[in-house]
Each structure stands twice: as structure tokens, then as C-alpha cells.
Amino acid sequence: MVSLRWAWASEPASWLSACGGLKIPRWETRKRDIQDEQAEPVAQAWYNGAMSSRVFFDVDPATLRLPNERIDGADPAKLQRQIARHGRSLAGMPPVLVYRGSDGELMLSDGVTRATRAAKLCPGSVIPAELLGSLPRPVGHLPTVKEKLP
Numbered sequence: 001m002v003s004l005r006w007a008w009a010s011e012p013a014s015w016l017s018a019c020g021g022l023k024i025p026r027w028e029t030r031k032r033d034i035q036d037e038q039a040e041p042v043a044q045a046w047y048n049g050a051m052s053s054r055v056f057f058d059v060d061p062a063t064l065r066l067p068n069e070r071i072d073g074a075d076p077a078k079l080q081r082q083i084a085r086h087g088r089s090l091a092g093m094p095p096v097l098v099y100r101g102s103d104g105e106l107m108l109s110d111g112v113t114r115a116t117r118a119a120k121l122c123p124g125s126v127i128p129a130e131l132l133g134s135l136p137r138p139v140g141h142l143p144t145v146k147e148k149l150p
Contacts, residue, residue, distance in 0.1 A: 056095060058126035061115035062146035064098065065107040065139045073148030074116035082113055088121045095128035101139030106131075112145070119145045 066073060086093075096111030108115060109132060118127045 055131040057129055057131070059096075059098070059106065059129045060119075060124070061096070061127050062119040062123065062144060062149075063106070064096070064115055064129075064145050065101070065105050065142040066112060066145060066148060067108055068142070070108070070112045071143065073143075073145070073150070074113040076150060078113050079116055079120075079150065082117050083121065086117070090118055090122060090125060090127060093118075093127060095130045097132050098129050099132050099139075100134045102134070102136060103138035103140045105138070105140045105142075107135070107139040107142060108145075115145050116149065120149055 093114055094111075096115050097109040098106045099109055100106055106129070115127065118125060
């Protein structure tokens, strides 16, 4: 990025010479500053090579386990709003976020309402999911989305 803090002139203009104390740097000075700016270290990228890549897959929403925070299922008012806005359409739906328990079952982390809408209006269909990681405990004892359908 080039700074615009200096005027570009090989020689000071005659009308500027009358202003006492105003200094316009010569090109050589500016050229040195540009080289110094380019020599500044660039910030390293935030991505760490040791991080695992994101894992996406399709899953039947009825088989997903509900988290402890949403043990009763989707919020009925929010579910109704989503049904009114999107209907049966699953196109363009963002992936739900899931964790894999130590027993191999998948537990929802984000997207309980979206998964419930898909399971209720389009049974047997699959929705996109993103695996966030593995949990050290089993989640098979938690209810599924299908068990808590309204």
C-alpha cells in the first residue's frame, strides 16, 4: 500500500517556497521510504498447517442426536417461522454442525431447528452436515430428532 502523505515533486514549486517551514521531500527520499515499506515483514496467515481440514457429508436429519441444551427439540415458534419462510425447500440450507460421540453417533451442535424442519417435511431426505470433532463420551443415550418431532 502506497502512502499519500507526501507531495510528488522533483523541485518545490515557486509558490511553496514562500511558505516558511513547509518541506517537500525529494524523490530520492520518497524512493527510500517506499523500499522501507516493502521491506516490512508481512503478518503470517492465521491458518495453522496442523489444523485438520473441514469435513462435510450428507446425513439423515432424523437420526441426529439432540444436544443437552435442546433436549426437548426445536423451538416451536422458530420452527414455524422457518416453515413459513422456506417451506419444504432444502436448497441453499447451510450445513448443520455436528460432533461424533465415542459410540459413533452424531450429536447436533448447531441447526436443531433446520434438522427438525427437514425431518418433518422431507422424511428420508439428507441434509449437509459439518463434522466439528469427536467427543470423548458417548451420545447414544440422547434423544434423536425423530423422537422429538412435533
